Structures are given as C-alpha cells and as structure tokens.
Amino acid sequence: MLTVTDLVKTFPSSKSEKGGPVVAVGGISFEMEPGQMFTLLGPSGCGKTTTLRSVAGLETPDSGEIKVGDRVLFSSEKKIRVPANERALGMVFQSYAIWPHMNVFKNVAFPLEVDRRKRLSRVAIGERVEKVLSVVQLDELAGRQATDLSGGQQQRLALARALVMEPELLLLDEPLSNLDAKLREEMRFELKRLQRELGITAVYVTHDQIEALAMSNQIAVMNAGRIEQIGKPREVYEKPASRFVAGFIGTTNFLAGKVDESTADWARAITPSGLLEVSTPVALVRGADVTISIRPEHIGITPLREGAAAAGSEWVGTVSTRAFLGEVVDHLITIEGLELRVRCPATLSIPPGTPVKLELPQEHCRVVREET
C-alpha cells in the first residue's frame, strides 16, 4: 500500500550552532499492507513527524521514493514530486487545525468544495458530509461554530474532515496528544474501532508507547532518524531488537554478560551474578559482550525459606525496597551489587530485607543489540 524507500531528509542547521545540516530522517524504508494501522513510534526529534510530512507532501525529502499503491508521490530518481494538494491523502494534525472561521459542516465540506476534478453538486456534498459526521457522531452539531467544540469533538471533526474525501491513506500526526488522559483512552478505542470498521489504511505517528501498542497492527520504532525495529506490538514488546527499543517501550532490566556458549537462537551467558540462559536472534561468538534485557513482570520471585538452597537457573537476592502501584507491586532486588526490578501482582508483597529467589526464564531473557 504505502512504500517508502531510502527516505532521507536533512535540515540546514540553525545559525546559532555551527556544523553541517541536521539529519532528520537518515534513509528509512518500510512497506505497509492495506487496511492496517501502521505506527511510527519514537521520542521527539526521531524523525517520525518528518517522515509523515514527507508522505503528505508538506516536506520535500532530499532523496528516496514514496509510493501509495502504484502512484509514485515522490521520487528523487525519477524527479517526481506530486504537490500536497494533488496527493489526495487525509491528514489529522496534532493541533487538529480546525478552521475557526467556519462551522462544523463547512469544515468538513471544504475538501469536497475545492475538489476540481469531481465538481460535486451541493446536494451530493451535503449528503457525504452528513454521512461522515454521523460516523464520528457529530451530526447533531453540524451547524455549531467550530470554536465552540470541546477538545474531543474537535478531534473527531478533524477526523471527519480527513475522511470525507475517502482517501486511500490516512495520516495521523499525534492526534490524541492534546486530549486529557481520560478522553485520550476513550478516543484510542474509538479511533481503532473506526479504522477497523471502515477498513482505513492509516499511518499513525506518536511518541506514546501505550497508544502505539494499543492501536497498531505494525509498529516501526524510530530513533535518531532510523528505524530500529518493525513488528507487531507484541513482537516489539516481547522481543525487542535493540537496547533502545527495549528501554523505550515499557520498563526493563539490562544485564551485561559474556557469551559462554551459543546456538542459533539460544545462548548461555556469564554475568557477574551467575550463569544465565538467554534467547538470541542470531548465533553469538563465544566470549563476545552481550546486553540482556528482561522485563520486570517476567521475573519469578519467591521468598527464600531459611536454609533452602537455590537451584541451577535460580538467583538469590534481597529485597531492598518495594513500591505499591495499585495493580502491581514493584520490588527492587539487590544481587551482588546488581539491582533488578521485579513486578508482581498486588497479591504478593515482600517486605524489604527478605532474601528471595529469582527465576529468569530463558525465553524472556533477550539479547539486544547495543547502540552503534
């Protein structure tokens, strides 16, 4: 559906700081299937918005190619650059960009009115606007001035305006970030339902990992202008490819170790706290330094009875502090100078000072790529 190939975009550095141009997007490629919600996730300044704006035609990339279906929208090689107003893509902006001098109906009708190819009649426009307004449940408010809408309503209006053209591709630039927490959660489900029901293909840009996990079919995690990993939400969470991905999505523990023995997807590592069996995406060289990520909720914890000995794959430590977080309790465990965070259901709360034994399942101990 959307194919982006080797996209590069640099900005001239601002006058105050010397040096070369700032690389916003450093040659990224991805492809997405129709009917999917594809998310570009990353911290601010990672290039996700620039990528989206390049697809929209609001930014001209330095090089690369952007295709929607068979339509080439941009290609530095073929010297093609379709202007933004001829790309026929829908976009929802972070600030919603609702035109304050028009009412709800007029805002949605605008894309149809300015369509020079179809030249819809007034009646046809009215019908389509009403239809899309009822989809986002704003049909009651059609005559209302756009500035009199609440944040959530403005958000839905922006969505209706982007959908009214029935675009092949919908671009969403942090559409929920201006809403308050409660409403954001509601809109998350609402947006997902609409996208699935209407079969919309959408690119979603966000810095919010929870939002990305909840809504996407595919997530591309971006950092410093590059894509670190592309995968289904569960994949990027459970099998992070790099230290950045593991740290950015959810919380995790990092352990340093040396490879003792390795097969294609299994390895044994020597860590300061003892031997650890881990899973790895590739076979590792014996003696190589590795970083291992294990999520707090994947570590098993049981209080150690006086005098009991630990088994082979188990480590022994002491609870240093604990924090009650409502649904869960976080424990900080000290093992020979190392601190591990362990998350348990709220039913289990172990007082500080208690010796505990930890279980680190091999399939959840992931070897992750270090930053280059």
Added chain:
Amino acid sequence: MAGAIPIGIRRTFLGLDLRKILSPRNLILISVTLIVGYLALVPLGYLLWGTFLGEDGLTLEHFRSAYAEESYGLGRMASNSFLYALGATVIAVPIGTGLAYLNVRTDVPFRSLVFAASLVPLIIPGILHTVAWILLGSPRIGLINRAVRPILGGPLFDIFSLEGMALVEGLHLSPLVFLLMVAAFKSMDPALEESALLSGASRVTVLRRITLPLVKPALYASILIMIVRGLESFEVPALLGIPGGIWVFTSRIWRVLSTFPVQYGQAGAYSISLLLITSVGIYMQTRLSRRGRQFQTVTGKGFRPHPIELGKWRWPAASVVGLYFFVAVVLPLFVLLYTSTQPFYSLPSWETLGNMTLDNYRFVFAYPQATRAFRNSLMLGIGSATGVMFVMAIASWIVVKTKITGRWMLDNLSFVPLVIPGLVMGVALLFVYLRFPIPIYGTIWILFIAYLTRYMPYGMRYSSASMYQIARELEESAQTSGATWWSQFRKVTLPLLMPGLVAGWIYIVMVSVRELSSSILLYSPGSEVLSIVIWEQWENGQFTELAALGVLMILMLVVLVSVGAKLGAKVGVKSN
C-alpha cells in the same frame, strides 16, 4: 467564634488618620496620579474651553470661520483628508500584508532585507522621507522625473498631488503594517493552511478561503490604524499638499497658526474636528481587537515554523521583495546621501560625481543652530524618556499590583494622549501655556511637557507589560523581610522591571528625536529640535545642507536602534 471582635477593620470611613493617608507610599501614588491626570486632561480641557468659549459665552463662531472658504470648506477638507488617508492605506496595507506573508509563511529569499526595511520609519523621520521623495518625484527637480524627461517628453508623475501624497505616506506606513501582520501570521497555526492544502485546495484557494479570513481581525485593525495615522500625519500634507493646494486638517491647523493674524479659535475648531474623527477610529480599532480573540482556537502549543515552499515562484517573489527594498529604502537614502555631497542640487552625472564635496557637512558642524538642535533633541529625548518611564513605572504598579478603587481610571487616563494627533496636542498645549500662569511658553520646557504627554501611553504599555510578569510573591517576600514600600519598589520591583523599562526608554528616545508635529507649534528661537531645523532649511531652499543634516540625524538614529537591539530591547514600532 461568635464573641470574637474583629480586629483591624475598625477603621471607619470618616475616621481620617492623617498619618496613614500621608504615608510616603500614598504621597508618591497620589502625586503620580495627579501628574498623569494633569498631563492627560488639562490640555483637552483648555482646547475645548478655548474653542467653544467666545467673548460672550458658548459659541460655534470659530467653526464657522474655520470652514468659511470654499477651498477648505468642511466637506472639501474632510474628503481630501479621507481620500489621502485611504489612499495611503490602500498602498500600505497590501504591501505590508504581502511582505509579512512572504516573510513568515514562505521560503522567499532576502527575508532579512524586509526586516531591515521595517526599521525604516524608525530610522528615517517622516520629514526626511518626504523631502527625499520630493527630491525624487517633484515634476521640476525630481531625479526620477528629470531622468525620464528625455524619453517621455514630460514628468512621469507629480508628487504634489493627492496620489503623490498617498504614495509617499503609504510607503512610510507600510513597515508598520508589515510588523502588525507579521505578528498575526506568526500566531496562526501553519497546520490550518497545511490541512487545506491536503484537502486538495490550490494555493490561491488556501490564501483566499483560509489564510486571509483568519487574519481578518488583524487586517481590519491595520486598516483602521493606517487611516488614523494618515489623518494625523503632518509632514506629507504640509510639504506636498500645501504647494498643490490640497488642504487637510493638519495642514490647515498649521497654516492658521503660522500666518498673521494667528487664529487660535480656528485652530481649535480644526483640532476638535480631527480629534473626533481619530477617536472614532481608535474606538473601533480597540473594539475590533477585543473581538479578534474569539478567533483563537487550540492554543498553548508553540507552532513549529513550516514555511511553504514557493517552488518556481521563489525568484519572482524575491524580486518583488527586492523592488520594495529598493523603492522604500535605497532610493530615499541614496537621494539624501547624494544630495548631501553636492554644492547644489542637480541630476547625477559624471560631472556631479566629480563635484562631490563634504562642504555641507562642514557647514552643518559650523552652524550654531544645527549643533544646538542636536543637543536639544538629545536632551529632550533622554529627558522625556526618563521622565515617562519613571512615572509610568509607578503608575503601572498602581494599575497592575494594587487593589485601589478607581485604578482603571489611571490606566485609561494614561492612554488618552494616544487618541490626540501630535499637531492637536501642540494646539492644546499652546492654549494651556498661553493662559496658564506657569511661565514655560517660549522655553524648551513646553516641548518637554509635550513629549511627556505624547509618549505616556508607550511608557504605560511597556512597563505594565513587564509588570504583569512579576510574580506577586517576589514583592510580598520583600515586605515580609521588613522592607518599606519605597525600598521594596526600588530594590525589588524596579530591577525586575528594568528590561521592559529600558526597551520603552529607547523607543521613546527614538520617537522623540524624530518628533515634528507637536514641536512645530511649540518651539521658539533657541529651543529648535533637529526636525525643526530641517523644516526651516527646507523652507529656505537649503536642500544640500538639509541633506547633510538629515544623513547625520539618520546615523544618530541608527546608533540608537542598534544600541537598543544590543540591549535586547524590542524596538519594533508599536501599534499606534
């Protein structure tokens, strides 16, 4: 609870405690209020009194005689004034708005050039700008007309016409529109335009249906401000209008006061007519800007600048910008500089280039009136700026930080002079000090009073803007530390206000150094300021000496502007 006697509210209304009322704090507050009230109201009172009060009671006689003759009857003069002001607006608003749009919202080259051009009205005083345009566009001696005469067989245009007046004033006002509209475009979320583009609208449709409607409040405000400015302006109507026989209110006021016998009553009548018109304009403009706020949508997030790529229109747009810079900045500056090096005014040629001389500058430095004017202008500028900022710092403290009843009146009083055109202020002060027993008429002090009054609103605006930014706790902690009101004001409030006060101070120094329209009615031999000397030289036909003095004056203003910029002060032209 029920039996407790409230302590501290035992002060009854008439139980006057003199010690409390005459505390140093209150003495300072009372005197500041009196100063502001005196400056704002007394001139207006005398103006009304002097105009409507005849020998036997109330009279409209002065109005009748003022509008007696056909060439300057009320209808004729009102229509001239409005045509001229509207013409200047029609030139200034599209130019200023277009340049602002190109600057803020597109990737047009030479953006810094336009910002430099926007400083022109600060750096080139109105009188020099007008003189420069006469040297360029007079049908007889204008460089442009003389240059095209061999080709066209006659002059290209006549600057001494309504169109010429509108052109010159419009060019001088356009940077002001530019600054007002830059602010409007900057506060507009670029996503509003981008979403229209993505909706499939063409660039022109976006401009017509999204951009312009969104800046409409600012656009209307600029139009009103420009009309008022045009009506108030004096230099252009005096230098271009009077020779062409085109009378407007300001030029008539000057004429009846500068020819014998002096007609004070008529001047008052013209002044009150003009004052009524400008007050309506300013009232409409404040109402408009209040209504403009409803256009704000989602706010709070800073907008990232995403300029629109002009593509193939980039260089055509750049040449428009370049042309503007050439016409509005290069041409007037060049003609002044060129003229200042010539023994007499003539069309540039190889011969005149060979005749270049610094004699005019030598003359200026040896001319006692000119050196005295430099001193007077600087002294008045620094004195009035210091006085205004000092008084207005306290006044704005009263308005912003206290709960004193009626403090809004002080706020409104300090803005009264904004409505009064410079020339009308001159007339009003003339009325006051011809009758009032303070002997300052004929001294430099009357100019000082005039400048104090005229620039009071600027002082209020600068200092109250920074006053709002001082957290109440900073002052309260000084009080709990045991500081008296005065030492708290001096040691806490004033230093925190300083950046704003310095910015206002520099701005006032600059505008008062250029002042002409009040000074021309109030100066006397010995108290001439720079713009007056230039005016007199113009009347004497000393073009080359005038140009030299003008170049020196511009240099002085350039230094002031750059000192202001160095100090980080915002020295943009304030709206109105």
